[in-house]
Amino acid sequence: MANRQPESRIWIFAEQRSGQPADVVFELLGKARLLAAAPGWKVGALLIGHNVSGTAALLENRGADEILVADNPGLEDYRGGNYLAVVDRAVRNYQPDVVLFGATAMGVDLASRLAARLRTGLSAHCIDLELNEKGELAAVIPWPGGDFLGRIVCPRHRPQMATVSPGIFDVPRSDFPEAEVLTIDGALNSDRGFYRILEKKPEERKPGDLENARVVVVGGYGIGARENWALVEELASVLGGVAGATRPPVDEGWVNADLMVGQSGRTVHPRLYIGVGVSGHLHHLVGVKGTELKVAVNQDTRAAIFDHCDLGLAGDYREIIPALIAALKEPRAGGDL
Amino acid sequence: MEMIVCIKPVPDPKQAGKMTIDRETGTMIRRDVPSVINPLDRHALEASVRIRERHGGRVTALSMAPDDVLPVLKESLARGADRLVLLSDRRFAGGDTLATACVIAAAVGHLGTFDLVMCGDETTDSGTAQVSAQIAEFLDVPNIMHVDDCGVSPDGDLRLHSRNEEGAFTAEGQTPMVVSVTADINEPRYVTLMDVLDSEGKEVLILSADDLPLEESWIGLEGSPTRVLELFEPERKSRAEMLSGTPAEQAAVLADRLRRLGFRNG
Ligand SMILES: Cc1cc2nc3c(=O)[nH]c(=O)nc-3n(C[C@H](O)[C@H](O)[C@H](O)COP(=O)(O)OP(=O)(O)OC[C@H]3O[C@@H](n4cnc5c(N)ncnc54)[C@H](O)[C@@H]3O)c2cc1C
Ligand SMILES: Nc1ncnc2c1ncn2[C@@H]1O[C@H](COP(=O)(O)O)[C@@H](O)[C@H]1O
Numbered sequence: 001m002a003n004r005q006p007e008s009r010i011w012i013f014a015e016q017r018s019g020q021p022a023d024v025v026f027e028l029l030g031k032a033r034l035l036a037a038a039p040g041w042k043v044g045a046l047l048i049g050h051n052v053s054g055t056a057a058l059l060e061n062r063g064a065d066e067i068l069v070a071d072n073p074g075l076e077d078y079r080g081g082n083y084l085a086v087v088d089r090a091v092r093n094y095q096p097d098v099v100l101f102g103a104t105a106m107g108v109d110l111a112s113r114l115a116a117r118l119r120t121g122l123s124a125h126c127i128d129l130e131l132n133e134k135g136e137l138a139a140v141i142p143w144p145g146g147d148f149l150g151r152i153v154c155p156r157h158r159p160q161m162a163t164v165s166p167g168i169f170d171v172p173r174s175d176f177p178e179a180e181v182l183t184i185d186g187a188l189n190s191d192r193g194f195y196r197i198l199e200k201k202p203e204e205r206k207p208g209d210l211e212n213a214r215v216v217v218v219g220g221y222g223i224g225a226r227e228n229w230a231l232v233e234e235l236a237s238v239l240g241g242v243a244g245a246t247r248p249p250v251d252e253g254w255v256n257a258d259l260m261v262g263q264s265g266r267t268v269h270p271r272l273y274i275g276v277g278v279s280g281h282l283h284h285l286v287g288v289k290g291t292e293l294k295v296a297v298n299q300d301t302r303a304a305i306f307d308h309c310d311l312g313l314a315g316d317y318r319e320i321i322p323a324l325i326a327a328l329k330e331p332r333a334g335g336d337l
Numbered sequence: 338m339e340m341i342v343c344i345k346p347v348p349d350p351k352q353a354g355k356m357t358i359d360r361e362t363g364t365m366i367r368r369d370v371p372s373v374i375n376p377l378d379r380h381a382l383e384a385s386v387r388i389r390e391r392h393g394g395r396v397t398a399l400s401m402a403p404d405d406v407l408p409v410l411k412e413s414l415a416r417g418a419d420r421l422v423l424l425s426d427r428r429f430a431g432g433d434t435l436a437t438a439c440v441i442a443a444a445v446g447h448l449g450t451f452d453l454v455m456c457g458d459e460t461t462d463s464g465t466a467q468v469s470a471q472i473a474e475f476l477d478v479p480n481i482m483h484v485d486d487c488g489v490s491p492d493g494d495l496r497l498h499s500r501n502e503e504g505a506f507t508a509e510g511q512t513p514m515v516v517s518v519t520a521d522i523n524e525p526r527y528v529t530l531m532d533v534l535d536s537e538g539k540e541v542l543i544l545s546a547d548d549l550p551l552e553e554s555w556i557g558l559e560g561s562p563t564r565v566l567e568l569f570e571p572e573r574k575s576r577a578e579m580l581s582g583t584p585a586e587q588a589a590v591l592a593d594r595l596r597r598l599g600f601r602n603g
Binding site: 108111115116124138143147149150151155199202215271306307308310314323330 | 354
């Protein structure tokens with residue numbers, strides 16, 4: 001039996017679809033490796049699916065000490081209960097101290113049910129994770145209100161669980177020693193509690209447009225009306241970038257929810273970020289990483305965003321943005337093309 | 338169809354800017370910000386009411402909240418719910434998603450058999466998107482999130498369409514089930530004064546912890562595995578360099594810098 005091993009374990013859920021690991025898996029492995037720096041800690045990747053030996057190979061030198069594989073035709077598609085049965089059993093057998101999931105559709109659903117089944121704590125959409133010498137995990141999240149971050153702990157229950165949005169942690173550059181691949185029990189005792197999938201369609205909109213954009217122009221509530229949104233898009237397009245939004249424009253129905261940047265939305269990594277009519281709540285700003293230049297246009301000089309960016313333009317965007325677009329469209333002075 | 342819709346009162350997102358936080362306790366000071374029904378929960382209500390209109394049954398709106406928000410929650414009756422059940426008890430306060438889902442699931446069980454529990458995908462105040470799946474787990478029934486279409490097949494099964502970042506799928510499942518919805522599922526109806534007046538005689542049931550099969554150690558702060566260790570201020574960049582001049586002058590300076598940094602050619 002695998003119980004009562006002297007090691008401490010951090011597990012990450014190695015989400016895959018059609019054998020392709022989700023990007024967030026590599027990000028979580030990188031972070032888990034950093035957290036597990038103290039002696040006695042092991043990083044495990046929990047890989048569940050059907051015909052996933054090729055997937056295990058892709059994960060072999062990405063930071064895990066062991067890859068625990070459950071392979072079974074009944075695990076082909078995620079249907080809630082089927083994955084839950086396997087993860088639940090594995091957690092009870094190996095008793096990891098920490099289990100991390102990507103804050104993806106699959107990860108959030110599975111982690112939530114698992115936490116309820118094990119009656120343990122789950123921190124949602126963390127932006128950082130810390131592990132102290134006692135093996136206690138602190139999860140950092142933006143606190144409601146938007147000005148503070150909170151450290152959430154789970155003092156008396158194990159495992160300690162958290163979800164992390166894709167794009168929050170960096171993928172380590174270097175390779176790691178090869179992981180040991182272990183087979184774990186993937187049996188499903190019954191089909192009870194699963195739904196049937198009748199039809200699947202992969203996402204037709206290209207995900208990653210916003211995530212991979214070099215320039216992101218975010219429009220906020222300050223844009224004020226749907227008809228003004230065109231200005232945000234025009235600026236983005238003049239700069240060869242992509243338009244994003246804070247939450248209020250989504251709530252107002254000015255733009256599709258896919259455009260939302262932040263804790264509950266997408267994480268972007270542009271070289272240039274321009275926030276237009278954005279006040280600067282942390283829930284939004286945590287979704288903007290690794291910029292070279294961050295610019296804000298806001299008519300309120302006290303707006304918090306001016307404390308979080310490089311360059312500020314104070315004024316009404318309805319005057320500034322059209323002038324900016326016009327200036328960017330002008331041929332360069334001196335004519336050297 | 339016996340349907341239960343979970344609705345949570347949240348500070349009006351349109352006035353979220355006015356909300357302040359007590360840094361010591363981490364609690365929101367809601368004084369000046371009125372509560373509303375969580376926007377996605379209105380979509381869940383609408384979806385359930387439409388199912389009842391086609392297939393018959395009953396819609397119960399269910400909320401765990403302090404009783405002073407009862408007037409806000411009564412909007413669910415005007416929106417077509419047949420009755421409102423409020424779970425209100427000081428001992429529920431301070432619950433995390435686990436303790437919240439535990440109380441709601443206990444109440445669902447207490448109310449009798451059900452076919453469908455509908456939730457919003459997430460709330461605007463805590464936004465964990467964890468509660469619906471946890472309710473399902475406590476009830477030991479399947480759940481599907483991100484549902485943007487929900488119907489009933491001739492043999493009484495649920496037909497669901499769900500769309501997430503990876504793609505979309507259609508699924509069929511037997512009742513009972515827990516479903517959480519996105520805003521794409523419908524356009525909640527416009528509530529008229531007549532709807533409000535018509536809803537006045539509808540049943541409102543208030544339950545406390547004593548009415549439900551719950552242990553003290555499962556609810557409120559005691560039943561919450563997670564704890565807030567502390568709140569802290571994030572690292573800030575130093576204050577931005579502020580451009581000066583008229584809007585046109587500022588725009589010209591920015592355009593020039595963006596060009597020099599290579600963000601615009603030609
Ligand atoms: C759990 C949780 C998760 C959340 N997740 C996200 C998320 O993922 N993404 C997200 O964006 N938000 C999220 N939020 C909401 C977030 O806290 C803020 O409410 C939101 O980011 C504010 O958006 P905003 O800055 O556009 O609007 P506001 O705060 O209303 O700011 C509008 C700004 O526009 C300025 N302005 C107005 N008119 C003009 C004008 N004519 N010219 C120039 N400036 C003008 C104003 O001065 C103001 O500063 C979340 C909240 C919670 C509680
Ligand atoms: N206190 C509550 N009372 C009733 N329903 C709730 C409560 N908290 C959460 N829910 C339901 O769970 C959904 C997801 O909430 P959350 O996990 O907090 O983002 C909400 O849209 C509601 O349908």
